[in-house]
Amino acid sequence: MITRTLGYLIAAILIPGMALAQASAPDINPYVFTTLLFLVGGFLVFWMAAGFAMLEAGFVRSKNVSMQLTKNVSLFGIAAIMYWLIGFNLMYPGDAWTIPGWLGILISPTVLEPVGLASADASLDYASVGSDFFFQLMFCATTASIVSGTLAERIKLWPFLFFVVVLTGLIYPIEASWQWGGGWLSEAGFSDFAGSTLVHAVGGFAALAGAIVLGPRLGKYKNGKVNPMPASNLPLATLGTLILWLGWFGFNGGSQLAAGTVGDITDVSRIFANTNMAAAAGAVTALILTQIVYGKVDLTMVLNGALAGLVSITAEPLAPSLFGALWIGAIGGLIVVVIVPLLDKVGIDDVVGAIPVHLVAGIWGTIIVPVYNSDAAFGTQALGILAIGAFTFLASLLVWLVLKLTLGIRVSEEAEITGLDISELGIEAYPEFSKS
């Protein structure tokens, strides 16, 4: 045995390859593990596109389902193209605001290799650039998905898609670069681990601007009364929620951005457990609260409670204990129960509840970060939310107004009453199921 070991050591000295292979082993594996994290995390976040599509198709009335599906699939396609065309290099600009070489991406034959990317990415030696691009792209697409739900049942297809072009090509990459691209907010000490503000509140602010410009659905608010327009397919909405819950493990877990050491993979594990706990707490809180407040459980609030729990923990899914994830997520569920009727009171018609879930719970999750993360401060968190919120809301408002004044963003009254499926697309989602 000792002979064998000595023989090995001698071999290691005489055969350089063996010693070098050994030497490089600790370097290779973290690269592979982290790349795997991006790929698995990325496909999970991709899956959230299906979650939004099902959630929204379930929440709208059956006469608008085809349109909602069309918007969701199309916005993802557009996001994928715009984020490649502009977004990725705009978001990771290397030196602050100089964006060297980003147009080069268009003509480079090796677009996924470091040489074809902006200088900042050329130093990406801890994981494959392609995997990082794949992962980050999904966050950009998520932001756009949030918008489509709020504006459902009355917005025209093409103006909505033009907004998606601007959101995924410019608005999202610019504000995200402030933090994740090494910009001024990250230097100021702002903390938003996986995007409670950068992704979710941004989607929510863009949706809010759109909802204000677009106005509520016909008949939604009449003589100060709210006219409920029930979800047409609750199994789809539930499926969508559970898809989003699943995808969120990739969303938050992948945002650790590393998986090749004991410390990193342990952190990813904590994030998975906390993310799940926050969702559970949000759902159970809405379950109990709707029973108390309304005398009966409201499934749509339970679903949105789970989602609000997820959004709430997204800004800091690592530092809290499981108990921390529980109360942070529970307040997310509370937010849904409180804000949904409040929005109706002020006449903002948010078809799927995206504003309470993504905007309000996103702000909540961001502001609470310093409780568990001592590197963050309440003032800086507020500054970040305000800066990103103001920029996103105003930029979105501008785009929506321009679209309204040029193409028009709202379908005709007749089309809205008929339903967008027949009037705009000429295709029904459920042509054989007669309407009661």
Add this chain to the structure above:
Amino acid sequence: MITRTLGYLIAAILIPGMALAQASAPDINPYVFTTLLFLVGGFLVFWMAAGFAMLEAGFVRSKNVSMQLTKNVSLFGIAAIMYWLIGFNLMYPGDAWTIPGWLGILISPTVLEPVGLASADASLDYASVGSDFFFQLMFCATTASIVSGTLAERIKLWPFLFFVVVLTGLIYPIEASWQWGGGWLSEAGFSDFAGSTLVHAVGGFAALAGAIVLGPRLGKYKNGKVNPMPASNLPLATLGTLILWLGWFGFNGGSQLAAGTVGDITDVSRIFANTNMAAAAGAVTALILTQIVYGKVDLTMVLNGALAGLVSITAEPLAPSLFGALWIGAIGGLIVVVIVPLLDKVGIDDVVGAIPVHLVAGIWGTIIVPVYNSDAAFGTQALGILAIGAFTFLASLLVWLVLKLTLGIRVSEEAEITGLDISELGIEAYPEFSKS
């Protein structure tokens, strides 16, 4: 070259970090691989929650779909909280039945770190505690999911959820600790790799006790005749089945509990292949048998046949050859075709077929283990099934009876006829699709 190698060796002596990095490399990677297995396995088993929700929403009549969805989302949320609050530490109690420190989990700020857990878990040095907690939690939730299907269309929401509290906080963790927590059954030599008995039969026993206490749906059995109550949405039921099939790769594969060596990952691969084969064999068996017995194929039996195949292979997915997985799974399919009508004969109303699938096939899978696994014995297998079955059935019966005598567990006749969606929740699953 030799100079380079010698230089490296000298550097290794002079620079401690480098040598240590190397030294720890063989230890780091198994830890990361096994943690990854728990995380990927865990999110796949999480996904089974969506599978149960869709399966059950598809199998019940449309007037009870919202309620079934509400139960499924809520029970998962409750399981996540109860398993953290009590279950995990009760199940892995360290020294047999002393459960040091489990209440400490509530107040510990670092609940996912070894120091915050019971002493037995503090030695978990082969993978992240958080990933193990995440993975094990999903099994606890699965147990509760099984119950909801059997009792559908007539049980009240809150009493059902109270039962889930007891099942996920006490019943499941206690019986699972007997085997997976290093308890007396594991010392006796009982063998249940991924939980044919510990998860599936336990869910089935709890469901059986509930079905007996609750009684059948109104009009299901009249004058000795079985009145069929057809599934309202077969695409949902099929989707649910395929989700469960997918999730089962995580359920069985993750139960290898290790992935960092050639032997372990090869075992995980065998488990994946066997799991798939058993499901296929169960489905094809039900396909052929229903054609022969009824003269036409019964899709609901094909779906349940696949699930019964999966349950059957769960007690021992590693040792059998693919041919072994085939016949073990095939008999699972046979069980469905035989037991479903038998249950109706004895007047036990199991809405989705969870008792044949999870209880009977679970017993079958457990009892057959010794055929391929020489470490197991038929007597010990029977002992384990009897002990776990008696404990679970009696404990569940007690809880159901207490709930019946206090809160009442069954909705009124009127509510049942109207449907639980309108009577209990005031929200229809498909408000626009008129009923024929």
Add this chain to the structure above:
Amino acid sequence: MITRTLGYLIAAILIPGMALAQASAPDINPYVFTTLLFLVGGFLVFWMAAGFAMLEAGFVRSKNVSMQLTKNVSLFGIAAIMYWLIGFNLMYPGDAWTIPGWLGILISPTVLEPVGLASADASLDYASVGSDFFFQLMFCATTASIVSGTLAERIKLWPFLFFVVVLTGLIYPIEASWQWGGGWLSEAGFSDFAGSTLVHAVGGFAALAGAIVLGPRLGKYKNGKVNPMPASNLPLATLGTLILWLGWFGFNGGSQLAAGTVGDITDVSRIFANTNMAAAAGAVTALILTQIVYGKVDLTMVLNGALAGLVSITAEPLAPSLFGALWIGAIGGLIVVVIVPLLDKVGIDDVVGAIPVHLVAGIWGTIIVPVYNSDAAFGTQALGILAIGAFTFLASLLVWLVLKLTLGIRVSEEAEITGLDISELGIEAYPEFSKS
């Protein structure tokens, strides 16, 4: 510190295990990583079975939905059994066309171990045989899934399943062995990375042969006019498309067949990014084209556009830049918009559009490979398509004709008008939703 290091080195000399563990580290990890790639890739491709089931259930009329679900679940079960019984060993026959030992698989108790497999597989030392079997099986099943969509709404269940037996047990393994089994096409220099031709066009050719023998649905073509038969459930069709999109990351990414080095995992990352881009480009192209050509967007074309983009990039998902993936996928989308009406003109009734998506886009993706991959040549690509196409089409035609002349493959006119669910299975998919 130095003492600690020296102590470690001394320990390494005295404790053989430690030194050996270190020595084997560089070999172990690629094996585990590649096996993981097969397992994760495999479960993603498994998930495509659900994608096809939902896509097809959504595209057929509601009176044929149960039948379509039954076919999809059953064909997967049959594929899993046939590929084990014959396919896998027929496809990887060791020395070209001698197939030593493949019957041995039936009786071997260790079917997943190298010793139980054909000689060629015994050398599979870079990953677990079980994981490779699991992964390859899913490709075989995918081929069969493609066929079921085209022939929907009029084919009998059992003749269809007999065809699946032959397709998955013989036709697919034989043609796939020509390339992936080291056969004559691979020696000729044919290039088909993940199966644009070997899987997708083959499924398409088999479907085309079936559609010709079977004829169109009653009333589809009348007096030279095409009678549209609208999809019954577009959310299901959209869900199916997004499931397929997700599964395709495993389909193409896993086909790298290695993940344990920086080069391999980086390649897998490029494949993920390119696969996503091609799908996005296909969807957006169909979005824009249907707006231009028909004056309104056609959701079913957008969905099929995404799928055609995916099929197009499958023959070479690695070499192209993202811009390459974009235009290759975009032409996939164009193919859908052009070919769907063309097929109707020649009277070939393809219910879900599988022929444009899988056959035509599959040929397109294969023929274009040499543009980015200098190891491929247009002539050889054409040769491969022709050889595989001729073999598959003629073999399929023969089987369909034999089935037609013996069992009959088409349901009666009455059964077709009533719908296959009631006439053949006696079970409706949506029994409570009245038909308009």
